[in-house]
């Protein structure tokens with residue numbers, strides 16, 4: 001969006017997330033936490049939605065106002081958040097890297113990997129038809145949500161189907177993605 005912002009770098013589950021200051025903003029002690037004036041938001045989808053709805057949109061952003069077009073953007077966001085992130089990627093993380101907390105569960109990990117690929121496969125025709133972004137020639141918050149999941153999946157060694165890999169390659173070449181990744185990589189990648 002080309003907006004000025006300040007990043008306060010935190011590692012998930014680090015002692016900083018338990019500080020009184022951060023716990024007041026984010027009682028679940030999770031990242032990300034977003035603050036704009038009096039507005040505090042703790043869910044990625046809500047944060048992205050607020051940003052595109054609040055600030056003037058540059059020409060390269062797809063943020064439709066009509067109910068049907070808007071719902072199509074949200075449909076991808078909810079898909080990424082629930083089916084890919086919560087139901088698949090976070091299950092893998094919990095029972096693999098965080099197994100000392102959530103328990104070792106190789107069957108759950110393998111089922112979650114399969115589920116991720118099954119969900120992605122079902123959406124592959126739509127991803128293959130991206131031109132070049134999911135909903136138009138312009139970037140939307142749906143692309144940001146999906147690319148975030150594809151990025152995490154590759155870090156978890158999930159091999160993306162070809163059309164998804166092609167789409168993700170395009171997304172990861174965006175300057176904003178490169179810059180954000182550099183910042184994230186300075187911290188542990190949770």
Ligand SMILES: N[C@@H](CCC(=O)N[C@@H](CS)C(=O)NCC(=O)O)C(=O)O
Pocket residue numbers: 012013029030031032042043044045081190
């Ligand atoms: N549904 C939340 C998930 C947030 C989330 O799980 N964030 C991770 C880091 S990417 C975290 O803070 N994990 C720490 C924990 O689970 O305690 C969102 O999409 O913003």
